[in-house]
Amino acid sequence: MRKLLSAEIYRCRHSLLFWLTLLASLLSGVFYGIVSMGGYFEDIFVVPLFVISAAFISLNTGREYMDNTIRNKIIKGAPKTTIMLSKLVLGVGIGVLSCAAFLAPCAIILSFDVLSKIPAPVLFWALTGFVLLSVVWAVLFTVISMLISAKGVGSIINFALIFAILLLSYQLESILRQPEFITTTEGSIIQMTPEEVKQIQEGTYTGSYSTAIDDNGQVTYYKSVITNTEQKPNPKYVKGPIRSILTHLDSMLPNGQMNEYVSCLYQHAVVAPEAEPFDKYPRLKTFPLYSCLDILLLSGIGLILFRKKEIR
Numbered sequence: 405m406r407k408l409l410s411a412e413i414y415r416c417r418h419s420l421l422f423w424l425t426l427l428a429s430l431l432s433g434v435f436y437g438i439v440s441m442g443g444y445f446e447d448i449f450v451v452p453l454f455v456i457s458a459a460f461i462s463l464n465t466g467r468e469y470m471d472n473t474i475r476n477k478i479i480k481g482a483p484k485t486t487i488m489l490s491k492l493v494l495g496v497g498i499g500v501l502s503c504a505a506f507l508a509p510c511a512i513i514l515s516f517d518v519l520s521k522i523p524a525p526v527l528f529w530a531l532t533g534f535v536l537l538s539v540v541w542a543v544l545f546t547v548i549s550m551l552i553s554a555k556g557v558g559s560i561i562n563f564a565l566i567f568a569i570l571l572l573s574y575q576l577e578s579i580l581r582q583p584e585f586i587t588t589t590e591g592s593i594i595q596m597t598p599e600e601v602k603q604i605q606e607g608t609y610t611g612s613y614s615t616a617i618d619d620n621g622q623v624t625y626y627k628s629v630i631t632n633t634e635q636k637p638n639p640k641y642v643k644g645p646i647r648s649i650l651t652h653l654d655s656m657l658p659n660g661q662m663n664e665y666v667s668c669l670y671q672h673a674v675v676a677p678e679a680e681p682f683d684k685y686p687r688l689k690t691f692p693l694y695s696c697l698d699i700l701l702l703s704g705i706g707l708i709l710f711r712k713k714e715i716r
Contacts, residue, residue, distance in 0.1 A: 408482060408490040416464075416494070425460040425498075426505045429453055433506035437513030445670035447662040451566065453506045454541045454658075458562040460502075461495060461545040466555020475715050488710045491546050492703050499542030503535050522672045529688045530665045536695035537658040541566075543699050547706035551713060573659035576650055582640045590632040596625040656698055661691045 416422045432452040439449055468474050477487055511519065519527065545562045552558035596604075596613060603609035604625060613627045642650060654660035664687060 405486045412494045428456045429502040429505035433510040437510040445666045447666045457502050458545045462549050462559035465549035469553045484711045495542040495546035499539040503538035533691040540698045543702045570659045573657045576654040584641045585635045586638045591630045593626050655694045
């Protein structure tokens, strides 16, 4: 495996596509840093990083299939398990390097104002989790590219997965963020007192009001008064085992984690810089564990399926 991995690294170092990938990752980090300076912490602006990673891994692996490089490795006696493991290790390296190229300019740009407002523990866990979810994406792209021999098909599937998982995570977030109870209010319209009318005329009245004019031109002022407030169960709120399953699924999806990281950083840097590190985001420390589980599951599935794949 060491020889295969050394050969993979050598090819990457002498590949223009590899250096263009790092450059594109760096530029996407510059773009995200500039956008975030304005307070726009949006996970959608991170998607280009994963698209870039998917493009390199898909094209690099697809080229090896076209050149019969993988087939020749098997003919020379290299076990399929070793070939797949070397590709997975390379994928992990690509994920880490692309992530580093993205984070470096982003951190430099944000260090002047935004990052100083974020508590160190929050920043540490968010960055750790972000690196690991980048690795999850890279491993997923590697597995798909190794199982799909056609370069174009593998690329399309990887690109489609990025946006499919993005939409799925948004849908899960929408479901899980539903409140358990909804508040209903009942009100009535009553005529305002002369004192309140006087305040309106003086410009000191702060509430809302409406007016009605009769046939004689007389103006009457009215205001809305809440007469009853009631909390009712929200029919869209999911509870019980289903909620637990959806929460775990959301935590396992890279974009589900990304949504939480972005929301957490935004809250600390823009909305409430004095907030406690983990008071609203208890999953922050557990996301890296989910990413490690994703990496192990994807790698295991990839190894099993690649060993059964017929290489022609």
